Amino acid sequence: MPHATPSLGLQETLAMLGMLWNSLPVLLRVQMMAGLMIVLVPLLVVHGTVDEKPRTLAFAVPAAVTPATTWGRAVDDFGSRMTRAFGVQPAAANDFAGWILEASARHHLDPELLASLVKIESQFRVHARSRRGAVGPTQVKPLVWSEFCGTSRQNLLVDPEENIYCGAQVLSHFRDRCGAEACALEGYNTGKPRPGRARHYVARIDAAMEQLRSTAL
Known part of the structure; x- marks a missing residue:
């Protein structure tokens, strides 16, 4: 009879993910964070009460775009x-x-x-x-x-x-x-x-x- 694999707690899981993240090359981590922001920024809409209109969070325009x-x-x-x-x-x-x-x-x-x-x-x-x-x-x-x-x-x-x-x-x-x-x-x-x-x-x-x-x- 196979033994059940013990489940990891939340803290252990986060610790393992942190170790895995820190082991990645710095450039790869930067690229991943940039990609994540591209996906998440359009979704960040903050809702107030039922009667209020949604309020979109304002983000600074990237420096590469503003000067031009x-x-x-x-x-x-x-x-x-x-x-x-x-x-x-x-x-x-x-x-x-x-x-x-x-x-x-x-x-x-x-x-x-x-x-x-x-x-x-x-x-x-x-x-x-x-x-x-x-x-x-x-x-x-x-x-x-x-x-x-x-x-x-x-x-x-x-x-x-x-x-x-x-x-x-x-x-x-x-x-x-x-x-x-x-x-x-x-x-x-x-x-x-x-x-x-x-x-x-x-x-x-x-x-x-x-x-x-x-x-x-």
């Missing part, structure tokens, strides 16, 4: 403001908004300042060229700044994103040298920070920046 959503909204909002303030066509405004916001963030500049600089320098013309050899939206001179910006002269001419990034880099260079926004703009305009030499230029950018800042969505 926030970035897209920021680009749309900034592009819309440039359309209203400067009359830039919506499709072009969104392109410029993305380039300007990224370059400003990387070089610690006010995006409204950089957008106003592009407005005054080129009126948002992608392939603008001057008689003095300045090119693109920010009107940088490839002969002077291409090596400083770590790019080719051709890129500054044909790639507006690269051009705006270089313009932001040049402006931040002058800002770091003299420590003031007006001085940085004077340096950008004349090649060297010379107080009083570019007052009209600085005033035009200030006016454009005020126009952009006062434009509501």
